[in-house]
Amino acid sequence: MHGGYAATLLDSCMGCAVHSTLAAGQIYTSVEIKVNFVRAMTERTGIVRAEGKTINVGSRIATAEGRIVDAQGRLLAHGTTTCLIFAM
Numbered sequence: 001m002h003g004g005y006a007a008t009l010l011d012s013c014m015g016c017a018v019h020s021t022l023a024a025g026q027i028y029t030s031v032e033i034k035v036n037f038v039r040a041m042t043e044r045t046g047i048v049r050a051e052g053k054t055i056n057v058g059s060r061i062a063t064a065e066g067r068i069v070d071a072q073g074r075l076l077a078h079g080t081t082t083c084l085i086f087a088m
Contacts, residue, residue, distance in 0.1 A: 006068055006077040007035045013052030014064040014081040021057045028062065028083040035079040039070075047071050060085055 011033055018028050041048065048068050055063040062085055068077045 009050040010066040010079040013050035014066040017052035
C-alpha cells in the first residue's frame with residue numbers, strides 16, 4: 001500500500017486529537033507532519049487502527065502524535081504533527 005495512506009490516517013487522527021481540545025469558534029490546520037513507516041501495510045494486514053494524542057496545546061500552536069497499529073497491536077507507522085490554531 002502506498003505510504004500516503006498511512007500519512008493520511010496519521011494526519012487525520014492527530015488533527016482530530018488537536019481538534020478535540022479546541023474551544024467553540026477555533027479551528028486548526030496542519031503546518032508540519034512527520035511520518036515513520038515501521039511495517040508494510042498490505043492487503044493481508046487486515047484492519048488497522050489509528051490513535052492520536054495531543055502532546056501540547058497552546059494558544060496558537062499545538063503538537064500531537066499518532067500511531068497506526070494492526071489487529072494484533074503491532075506498530076505499523078507513527079508520526080508527529082504541528083498545527084496552527086486560529087479563530088473562524
